[in-house]
Amino acid sequence: MDEKKISKAVINRLPRYYRYLGDLLEKDVVRISSKELSEMMSVTASQIRQDLNNFGGFGQQGYGYNVDYLYAEIGKILGLDKQHNIIIIGAGNLGQALANYADFERRGFTLKSLFDIDPKLIGNEIRGIKIRPIDELESYMKENYVDIAAITVPRFNASEIANNLAKWGIKAMWNFAPTDLNLPKDIVVENVHLAESLLRLSFRLSSNKSN
Amino acid sequence: MDEKKISKAVINRLPRYYRYLGDLLEKDVVRISSKELSEMMSVTASQIRQDLNNFGGFGQQGYGYNVDYLYAEIGKILGLDKQHNIIIIGAGNLGQALANYADFERRGFTLKSLFDIDPKLIGNEIRGIKIRPIDELESYMKENYVDIAAITVPRFNASEIANNLAKWGIKAMWNFAPTDLNLPKDIVVENVHLAESLLRLSFRLSSNKSN
Known part of the structure; x- marks a missing residue:
């Protein structure tokens, strides 16, 4: 499989497929047609077939998709067959919310520490994991293997912490601070800008009203 | 100004412009050229000019943009000149994180209650606002004007609560529950699916490694 051929739009849709397939698995559904999946997900069946064909077309004509197999394959594509160590910088409400999200553990994201x-x-302690002083972050990074840092500190601290983490070998940042981190290209940054999401909602609400 | 003409891509970029202009205002910057803004935001100057031209082109050749004016105008487009009442359903860590986000207040989103x-x-109480039992949600909705409900309850409760809120007159939902809400078209739904964001990060991390 050549990952580079898969469009960004398809990649962005994969987590949603993964969620729906996980729901089906929980309900012990063994197989599903693109038509059924299409109705559940409010996406056209042809889009589903096109999207899933990117991964070698796991479906069979007249049989549908094997839910378990497709779930596992998409999981592999998403890198969920590997273990990821995660730390959280900022143990306020948002950091604690992330730390308490047990679903992450189930998908191979292991919370190692909070700062x-x-x-x-x-x-x-949160779920048995101790909150450490941020002063210990450098030595912690040198002594432990960490893939992902979730950044939930205020805006004015985020850049400095992110730059330091980059220097200390972090691979990816899950950034909740309302600022753009300027980091070396090889570091993956996934932003969750809550304020921007609320502003989009506000825009849509205000254009709705004027209709 | 005809809002319908503005593309979704431009709308999605507006909150980011708004954030950068707000930062400039805090630093008492009075005006800025598209070139300077372009360097700050890592977007081409021509994209900035094109985007901002959608709103009547607030810039002047050789003078640049008036930061204060542009900030206010984009704020109006985003509906931030109006007051929005918001309630939070689910007062766990995530709900409390949202409730404590003082920036929302500054932008006209007034937290009225948590359930x-x-x-x-x-x-x-969180910032002086009492957490009420969810049983009181119906009577609260009948007695108060609420624009937006932030949904931070677990997945299996979210749909029922969302359907009820729709029935009781909510205008918009800011949905953090990892599920798709199926609501009447006139209700604005803005999803923040944290798990999907983490899976996208995981995908990019895993394709990075294999490069």
């Missing part, structure tokens, strides 16, 4: 600057938080 | 099912949370 914060607030003495009231340092030493506390 | 939860957990007796340990009910009655607690």
